[in-house]
Amino acid sequence: MPSEKGSRPPSIAVLISGRGSNLQSIIDATRSGQLNATIAVVISNRSEAPGLARARAAGIEAISLNPRDYANRDLYDRAIVELLHARHVSLICLAGFMRLVGSPLLEAFGNRILNIHPSLLPAFPGLDAQRQALEHGARISGATVHLVTSDLDGGPIVLQSAVPVLDDDTVDTLSARILIEEHRIYPEAIRIVLAGGWSIEGRRFVRSTLVEKPTAR
Numbered sequence: 001m002p003s004e005k006g007s008r009p010p011s012i013a014v015l016i017s018g019r020g021s022n023l024q025s026i027i028d029a030t031r032s033g034q035l036n037a038t039i040a041v042v043i044s045n046r047s048e049a050p051g052l053a054r055a056r057a058a059g060i061e062a063i064s065l066n067p068r069d070y071a072n073r074d075l076y077d078r079a080i081v082e083l084l085h086a087r088h089v090s091l092i093c094l095a096g097f098m099r100l101v102g103s104p105l106l107e108a109f110g111n112r113i114l115n116i117h118p119s120l121l122p123a124f125p126g127l128d129a130q131r132q133a134l135e136h137g138a139r140i141s142g143a144t145v146h147l148v149t150s151d152l153d154g155g156p157i158v159l160q161s162a163v164p165v166l167d168d169d170t171v172d173t174l175s176a177r178i179l180i181e182e183h184r185i186y187p188e189a190i191r192i193v194l195a196g197g198w199s200i201e202g203r204r205f206v207r208s209t210l211v212e213k214p215t216a217r
Contacts, residue, residue: 008038010090011087011088013093014026014042014095015045016052016096017044017097017098017099018051018098019050022182022186025184026095026186026187028187029191034191037091039058041087043080044063045064045065047064067099076102078104081104089109090112090194091112092109092148094115094148100152106148111147114158115146115148116189118130120160125154140165142162143178143181146158147200156205157205159189161185163181
């Protein structure tokens with residue numbers, strides 16, 4: 001997956017459903033040089049998603065695909081696959097994409113789809129992870145970047161960052177602090193995956209000891 005020296009940076013796609021704040025962190029990372037990649041296209045299942053305007057303002061192709069225009073989920077996913085193959089995309093990054101990824105995408109991009117989730121998986125998968133953490137009395141929450149599989153939020157974990165849950169936290173305050181860590185670790189996880197030198201062993205994402213690892217935080 002990593003590009004050869006002197007070749008063009010790998011192309012990634014970002015799939016969104018909302019405002020695209022994690023999309024912005026990826027855009028910023030590509031512009032600063034932290035991430036040696038090009039965002040080839042941003043795709044949303046919602047035409048009104050603010051993240052589409054964010055992408056266009058950055059000069060990135062932004063496309064809205066309405067699931068209702070397709071007879072079933074597989075046809076919708078195949079349409080996304082065709083768009084991505086036409087743009088030679090190497091890696092898909094889900095950034096608040098509020099749809100389950102189906103088999104056409106998983107088969108076409110096996111171990112090449114990343115997602116960011118606002119909890120320390122495997123704790124609190126699915127929707128409202130921050131609310132789940134508060135309702136369960138968790139003292140630590142955080143953010144997780146993982147490879148996407150057919151198991152909801154159950155793929156191999158690439159990178160995590162812990163965030164303490166404070167006694168006076170609300171869903172909004174906890175979410176805001178977790179989001180800071182999401183913005184920090186998502187570009188780093190993308191860099192790690194694109195760099196190669198890793199393998200999947202069972203449920204584990206294992207990096208080669210020869211690959212430089214980020215400083216723990």
